[in-house]
Structure formats: structure tokens, C-alpha cells
Amino acid sequence: MKGQKSCMKGLYLGVAVTVYACWLMVQPEAAATTESKVCYARKSPCFLKKQTCPRQCPSFTPSGGRSKVCVVDCYNPICQPTCRNRKPNCNGKGSACLDPRFIGGDGIVFYFHGKRDEHFSLVSDSNLHINARFIGLRPSGRTRDFTWIQALGILFGAKNQSFTLHATKTAKWDHNVDHLRLSYNGNDVVLPERDLSVWKSPEDDIRVERTSDKNSVLISLSDMVEIWVNVVPVTKEDDRIHNYRIPEDDCFAHMEVQFKFMGLSPRVEGVLGRTYRVDFENPAKPGVAMPVVGGEDKYKTASLLEADCKRCVFGSGQLAGDSPEKIETVVTSQGTVDCTGGGSSGVGIVCRK
Incomplete structure (x- = not known):
């Protein structure tokens, strides 16, 4: 009985380690596909702050016909990128x-x-x-x-x-x-x-x-x-x-x-x-x-x-x-x-x- 419990614990631990390893492997790839921008305008409230695009719109120049683009407004005091349509919002x-x-x-x-x-x-x-x-x-x-x-x-x-x-x-x-x-x-x-x-x-x-x-x-x-x-x-x-x-x-x-x-x-x-x-x-x-x-x-x-x-x-x-x-x-x-x-x-x- 104790041997079975030890086997089960070992199995769970092995699964957990495998999942964690896979997560670590995915993270760099996800980070690499999310673009960032630094505001260099001296009058900007976001001067020299790095802003990273959200996952919903990870790029400033999306390909494949995506309708959403990442936008950084260096004059917005919140200093967080937003998603917007690629055409005028009337x-x-x-x-x-x-x-x-x-x-x-x-x-x-x-x-x-x-x-x-x-x-x-x-x-x-x-x-x-x-x-x-x-x-x-x-x-x-x-x-x-x-x-x-x-x-x-x-x-x-x-x-x-x-x-x-x-x-x-x-x-x-x-x-x-x-x-x-x-x-x-x-x-x-x-x-x-x-x-x-x-x-x-x-x-x-x-x-x-x-x-x-x-x-x-x-x-x-x-x-x-x-x-x-x-x-x-x-x-x-x-x-x-x-x-x-x-x-x-x-x-x-x-x-x-x-x-x-x-x-x-x-x-x-x-x-x-x-x-x-x-x-x-x-x-x-x-x-x-x-x-x-x-x-x-x-x-x-x-x-x-x-x-x-x-x-x-x-x-x-x-x-x-x-x-x-x-x-x-x-x-x-x-x-x-x-x-x-x-x-x-x-x-x-x-x-x-």
C-alpha cells in the first residue's frame, strides 16, 4: 500500500515537473512575439518607460489581416499600451x-x-x-x-x-x-x-x-x-x-x-x-x-x-x-x-x- 502511494506521488511529481518544464519553454517564445516600445519624448509623462503590448494585440504591425493593433500613447499618463482597430473609429x-x-x-x-x-x-x-x-x-x-x-x-x-x-x-x-x-x-x-x-x-x-x-x-x-x-x-x-x-x-x-x-x-x-x-x-x-x-x-x-x-x-x-x-x-x-x-x-x- 505504501509502495503504491509512493509510486503515485512520484507520478504526480513527474507530471508536475514536465508541465513546468513545458511552461518554461513556451514563455520565451510568447515573450518574443509580444512587442515593446520605449517613449523617448522628453515632455512625455512616460519618458523612458518601457511599454509591452498586451496578448490581445501583441504587435504594432500585425500580419495575417488582424484587425487589432497595439498602440502606445506616450502622452497618456497611464503609460499602458492599448488595442485599437486598424481603421478610423468613427x-x-x-x-x-x-x-x-x-x-x-x-x-x-x-x-x-x-x-x-x-x-x-x-x-x-x-x-x-x-x-x-x-x-x-x-x-x-x-x-x-x-x-x-x-x-x-x-x-x-x-x-x-x-x-x-x-x-x-x-x-x-x-x-x-x-x-x-x-x-x-x-x-x-x-x-x-x-x-x-x-x-x-x-x-x-x-x-x-x-x-x-x-x-x-x-x-x-x-x-x-x-x-x-x-x-x-x-x-x-x-x-x-x-x-x-x-x-x-x-x-x-x-x-x-x-x-x-x-x-x-x-x-x-x-x-x-x-x-x-x-x-x-x-x-x-x-x-x-x-x-x-x-x-x-x-x-x-x-x-x-x-x-x-x-x-x-x-x-x-x-x-x-x-x-x-x-x-x-x-x-x-x-x-x-x-x-x-x-x-x-x-x-x-x-x-x-
């Missing part, structure tokens, strides 16, 4: 989708229609400026244009570097065709049509990565902004629901975009940029089905790469009367919609208590 802060429906840095939904074939400043700060070109149409009997974002123009840095991206016009949408056109300082950018292909500027100050084979990219400007872009058409279903009356020769290919800002100054301007100011009072009324805000006269620019609107501040440096202490970084995070403003924050967004 219900997240910093987004601009549809007939432009924005969600501001304050989490409030608002619509800014602008005018078709015109350009407006979305963000204007001392070292970063982003314009959008609006396309659209005005059916008979309507008092305003239906509009969509067709192009983005980015100015950045002390040397006024520029980057543009356009959704190319097409009569019929074909998801097998890439409808993105890119340029850097006036020169075309060639980005191979395969998932995860990357282009970098010679100065390494801007990086463009495809997040799918065609029509989706992530644009990264070091320590300034990340922009998720997805090109889509106005679908027949959208046309039917909203009565856009889309013509047969143009499906109005346009962009869904979402911005993640690394650090904006307290005096940032622009249709979207102003919503990140701590002193901004959003005129959009909570609970209204389609809260439209104005500002066309304040944010209209002469072209896609001009920073000449009435409220533009790009390249202006420190304003008169501003002390150095006042020009501090505004820390931003990319959470979902803030429901504190009321029961509803716009079409498709319902907040429940």
Missing part, C-alpha cells in the same frame, strides 16, 4: 466621417458642412496645420451643400514640410482598385499595394503605412499626430436614406479619418482643433439630432496647403502677451464619446445612465 474622439460628422476632443458630436469645392482648416497650431478639401453637391430645392472630405493637406515643422492625400474621383466603386493618391513636398509617393507596406520621408519625420492592401493608411508625424484614413464611396443605401441624389458618373469617393494628437498647444485652432482647448465651449447643443456648427468664414483657406484662414496660427510662434509658462502641451487621449453632455451626443450616439 465613434471615437478626433474622428471626421460621413457628411462631415465630427467628434471633438471634448467628446461632443457636431456637424460642419463647409461648402463644396472649398478648403477649411481642421487643425492649426504653431507647428502643425491640417486642411481638408470638401466635395459635394446641392440637389434642387436644398439650401446647403451635402459635403464630404475628399483630401487632406498637412503642413508641419519649421521648414514648412507638406504632405497631401486625395481620394481619387471614380464613377463606380471598385474595392480592388486603390483610390488613394499621396504626395510629399509636391512629389508623388509610391506605396506598394500590400498590407503593412511602409514609406518614410528622407528626413524620417513622416511615416505612411498601409493598414489594408488598398484604400487605408496610417500617417504618423513623430511626436505630433497619427492619422487613420479610410477611403469609401457614398453607397446606394446612403443615397437612398439621405436622398443625396448621387449622379451616375460619380460615387463621391471620400475619406473617413481619425486623428490622435500627441501634444497641442492651448491656443490650437481649426474646426476640430479648437475642441481640444480647455477653454473651448462647444456651441453644439446636446440632444439635438444633427447639431450643426458654423465657422466657415473663420476657417476657410485659399487652397489645400495654405494656412491663411482668419483663425490660423501655424508658423506664428508665440503670441504677444503669452508667457512661456502658458505655452504648454495639451495632453490628449483617444477615448470614446464623453456622455456627460446629455442624453444624446448626435446621430448614432446614445448615452445611457
